[in-house]
Amino acid sequence: MERFTISLSDELAAEFDQWIAARGYSNRSEAVRDLLRKEIETKRLKQDQAIYSIATLSYVYNHHERNLAERLTGHQHDAHDLVVSSMHVHLDHDDCLETLFLRGLTARIRAFADKLSAETGVRHASLNLVPVKMATGTHQHDHHGHSHSHIHPHS
Incomplete structure (x- = not known):
């Protein structure tokens, strides 16, 4: 897992923490990961890259x-x-x-x-x-190979 640090203004950090709490995230990392996934998947869909x-x-x-x-x-x-x-x-x-x-x-x-x-x-x-x-x-499940x-x- 790769770690990185970001800097936020106090106001943006407070708003982000409120957003996190309202959605029930346990920490900022999970919230950031979900936001990144959503943006990446939205881009894939918009650019017809999602097969x-x-x-x-x-x-x-x-x-x-x-x-x-x-x-x-x-x-x-x-x-x-x-x-x-x-x-x-x-x-x-x-x-x-x-x-x-x-x-x-x-x-x-x-x-x-x-x-x-x-x-x-x-x-x-x-x-x-x-x-x-x-x-x-094709691989084995309970000794039965199937595709x-x-x-x-x-x-």
């Missing part, structure tokens, strides 16, 4: 909209390699909230999210991407 991601796509829709639920389910089946899981919540008599958990190529996740979000009747769609490293390989992927967060 793989895990993500959540949340959206609200009116389940009375003609065939919308069926269309949304159809899109999910078409992207079964991206969709890991879904959660469905009834908000009221008309509206539902659905959150999809996704994993795969970032470009495909974005395209899938755009397709679902553009469906007539889908409102308030929000995609949260987390860039990851994806490694595929599968491992997902690792960056840094």
Whole structure:
């Protein structure tokens, strides 16, 4: 682990300590590491350097909209390699909230999210991407060698 020292004005240090306390960090180092990770991952996403991601796509829709639920389910089946899981919540008599958990190529996740979000009747769609490293390989688990992927967060 590499260590470095930074200098802050008293005012900035006090504000940073308040920010740290409000979020429940135990020390400044953890807070700085998380801020750096966030900035680096944001840059990767903006510059299309994040090849793989895990993500959540949340959206609200009116389940009375003609065939919308069926269309949304159809899109999910078409992207079964991206969709890991879904959660469905009834908000009221008309509206539902659905959150999809996704994993795969970032470009495909974005395209899938755009397709679902553009469906007539889908409102308030929000995609949260987390860039990851994806490694595929074969190794032993309980004496059974098989090929599968491992997902690792960056840094």
